[in-house]
Amino acid sequence: MENPNPTKYELHQEKKLAQLTEERRAKAWRKTRRLIVWLTAGAILVGIIFAVNYSFSSRGGGGVLPLSSKAEEILKPKADDWVIGDPKTAKLVLIEYSDFECPACAVYYPLTKRLLTEFPGQLAFIYRHYPWSFHLHAKEASIVAEAAGRQGKFWEMVTLLFTEQERWAKATKAGPIFSEYATKLGLDQDQFQADLNNPALAARVQRDLNEANAINVTYTPVFFLGTKLIDNPRSYDDFKSLIQKNLSR
Amino acid sequence: MTSSPLSKKISADKWYLPTGIILSLIGFIDSTYLSLAYFRGENLNCSFLSGCEQVTTSAYSTILGTPLALIGLIFYALVFVVLVAYWDFEKKFLLEWLYWLAMIAFGVSLWLTAVQVFALKALCQYCLLSATTSTLIFGASWYRRKMVRRYPIEVE
Secondary structure: OOOOOOOHHHHHHHHHHHHHHHHHHHHHHHHHHHHHHHHHHHHHHHHHHHHHHHHHHHHHOOOOOOOHHHHHHHOOOOOOOEEEOOOOOOOEEEEEEEOOOOHHHHHHHHHHHHHHHHOOOOEEEEEEEOOOOOOOOHHHHHHHHHHHHHOOOHHHHHHHHHHOHHHHHHOOOOHHHHHHHHHHOOOOHHHHHHHHOOHHHHHHHHHHHHHHHHOOOOEEOEEEEOOEEEOOOOOHHHHHHHHHHHHOO | OOOOOOOOOOOOHHHHHHHHHHHHHHHHHHHHHHHHHHHOOOOOOEEOOEOOHHHHOOHHHEEOOEEHHHHHHHHHHHHHHHHHHHHHHOOHHHHHHHHHHHHHHHHHHHHHHHHHHHHHOOOOHHHHHHHHHHHHHHHHHHHHHHHHHHOOOOOO
16 A cells, blocks of 8 residues: 655665665576576587587588589599409499508508408409698609509509608608619619609699599598498498498499 | 676776687687597598697697697686686686686697697697697786786776
8 A cells, every 4th residue: 555645764665675676686687697607608618519529420421522423434443543453343443542641541551452352353442642732742652653553563662652651751851762662662763763753643643633622532541432432431340341231232 | 797896897808808718719619629539539531631640649649648639628618617707706816827827828838839840840730729829818818917917906
């Protein structure tokens, strides 16, 4: 019941009540605000972790979407490709774009070699060059392999390059080491050196590189089964089951 | 934003808090990436963004079995939390702590960068990014501290 003529004391009481209510409201708001601030802060940190983790899984497939018709052309076995097995009669053709100075590539190479022994006749393997510009000796190494190939020792050189990767990759000048490898493989040094300077070999390497870029290769090693991009298998057994699965299709 | 009649705002905080929060979040994202890459064993490929295997798998990359990336992650999370706490509670001691923490982190970053350049002879972009953010966080903290000490009068 509102008193039409409030006394001074009653006015003072009302004022005080209003003040208290206001203070309580402000306190409650501060509590809420504090809760919001900390929940948001926590959500930001947790959100970042999930977002980064998610970007790993979706990136796992490489996110490479080959431009379809171009990819079909590029991912066909070529006459001058370096092949193990026969792509014409093999059921599956595995194409790898690889960098000799890339540690991951060095890890995968023995796996692919082993795979080939497990699926003789059914699986063919094609090695193509993709030397990264930030790997200082990678392009040179690719040309070295091509030069060795000219003397019939491509795969032996590939094996040597990957097995000894740490050594030549860390050297300031890899040339002398590569010459050493040529000798080790019994190659003719003069021809080897001449081939290293042959622009045709550099062009051959560049061609692989350009084609890979045309189909948006963004990491190495990258594997294609036929024209299909596959996720880099996490272990030899995963790799093997992947091949088996595709063979039984 | 005044929560108690005794609190006063410091003008340096107008730039220091947002800067610190942004830097700490950048560092946090970076460390999260490196930590997750470590735990997921993502050395499955080389790409332009990660010429990093040499650095992140080197003997220097762990301390007592803990990957450095994780330690960095904790540091940036701490910076972020301390800054938010300061913004909320406005306690000066928080920023004092932060200053010393940032100094230690800066020293560690400096040493790790030297290791990359001289011992490993390999540079990891993500690690360099973290070195940059921790340096900037320390720089900002140091500058703020200098400013606040020189001009102890607080501005509303």
